[in-house]
Amino acid sequence: MSQNVNYVVNAVILLSASALLGACGGGGGGGDGVSNVGISASDPVAITPDNATEVASATFEATDGLTGNSEGVFGVLPASAGQFSAAQINVIKTIIQQTKRAPVFLREDGTGVAPAATQTSQENCENGANGSISGTFNDNDNDLTLSTGDTVSMTASNCDFGGVVMNGTISISNVVVSGDEFSPPYSMQFTMQATDFSVTVTGETVVMSGDGTISESNSDGFNVSSSVSGNGIQITAAGETLTLTNYAIVETGNEATGEYAISINATISSSSVGGSITVTTDVALSGIGSGDPSAGQLTCVGANSSSLTLTVVDSLNVQIDVDTDGIGGPDETLSLAWTAL
Numbered sequence: 001m002s003q004n005v006n007y008v009v010n011a012v013i014l015l016s017a018s019a020l021l022g023a024c025g026g027g028g029g030g031g032d033g034v035s036n037v038g039i040s041a042s043d044p045v046a047i048t049p050d051n052a053t054e055v056a057s058a059t060f061e062a063t064d065g066l067t068g069n070s071e072g073v074f075g076v077l078p079a080s081a082g083q084f085s086a087a088q089i090n091v092i093k094t095i096i097q098q099t100k101r102a103p104v105f106l107r108e109d110g111t112g113v114a115p116a117a118t119q120t121s122q123e124n125c126e127n128g129a130n131g132s133i134s135g136t137f138n139d140n141d142n143d144l145t146l147s148t149g150d151t152v153s154m155t156a157s158n159c160d161f162g163g164v165v166m167n168g169t170i171s172i173s174n175v176v177v178s179g180d181e182f183s184p185p186y187s188m189q190f191t192m193q194a195t196d197f198s199v200t201v202t203g204e205t206v207v208m209s210g211d212g213t214i215s216e217s218n219s220d221g222f223n224v225s226s227s228v229s230g231n232g233i234q235i236t237a238a239g240e241t242l243t244l245t246n247y248a249i250v251e252t253g254n255e256a257t258g259e260y261a262i263s264i265n266a267t268i269s270s271s272s273v274g275g276s277i278t279v280t281t282d283v284a285l286s287g288i289g290s291g292d293p294s295a296g297q298l299t300c301v302g303a304n305s306s307s308l309t310l311t312v313v314d315s316l317n318v319q320i321d322v323d324t325d326g327i328g329g330p331d332e333t334l335s336l337a338w339t340a341l
Helices: 003-024 052-067 091-105
Strands: 118-124 132-138 151-161 164-180 183-201 204-218 223-237 240-254 259-270 275-288 295-301 307-312 317-323 332-337
Touching: 052 307, 052 317, 052 332, 091 132, 091 151, 091 164, 091 183, 259 295, 275 307
Parallel strands: none
Antiparallel strands: 118 132, 132 151, 151 164, 164 183, 183 204, 204 223, 223 240, 240 259, 259 275, 275 295, 295 307, 307 317, 317 332
């Protein structure tokens, strides 16, 4: 994976962490004042030995729709999250890529004259007969690139780029950029708002609405840090509806060694488990390359003080301790392979 692609992807990979953590939603994070009317957490669900595996695994199948599962250096879940039929769809990455493309296709500078600060345009997509993407790029400093103070809004209508078909609206604000992404140190942050934004690949569709503040940085060309936080995101894919509210996910990694560490605090509501669970990352999940995490621990708390503690044994196995009532130690311990989740 090239260095510039990793810059785009780093923040996106964070949400693949929620593919293993997400059904264990929790309190934490928060957005930057973006309102999401209609996106809220469902009632907590009780955790029992009977549903513990489903609770721990539900978000594998739900959040792959946000991030896919084949991101290369920081691909956390390829080995164990492949069952989800929309696993190759990456909604967040698509949004970031289109945001970085906006200064190119939403400007009118064919005459060589510097464009006005605000440009509105429409572009035929790669397969022009099959759709278009239109929007507004407010170039705050007229530098023809995405930079601090710029804003972007885009609406896609059956827009086909290389077999990735997009529909819906996204808007980008609160952009802060420092440095050059091709010559670190570099950092970027922006707030996104999506409304019924969908991505379709090979007949599978993921639909997302909600907000998130995405930040990414690269200090020296190797050590990267990314975070995603927000008030709420709701995705629907393959019959599964997943809601992340008041969430914050943080990842650090080294592009030279492939080492990564991920933590999440969020409230996750999953239709497959029939409610929400709270999650706290006790020890960041860490691993190397495209393998599953080899260390780390998280705690999920459900209704009636029930809880689930997932402890990573190694890159192949996990241990799940279930406490049904919050009194005393675990009522049952499950030893599972990552592939069981």
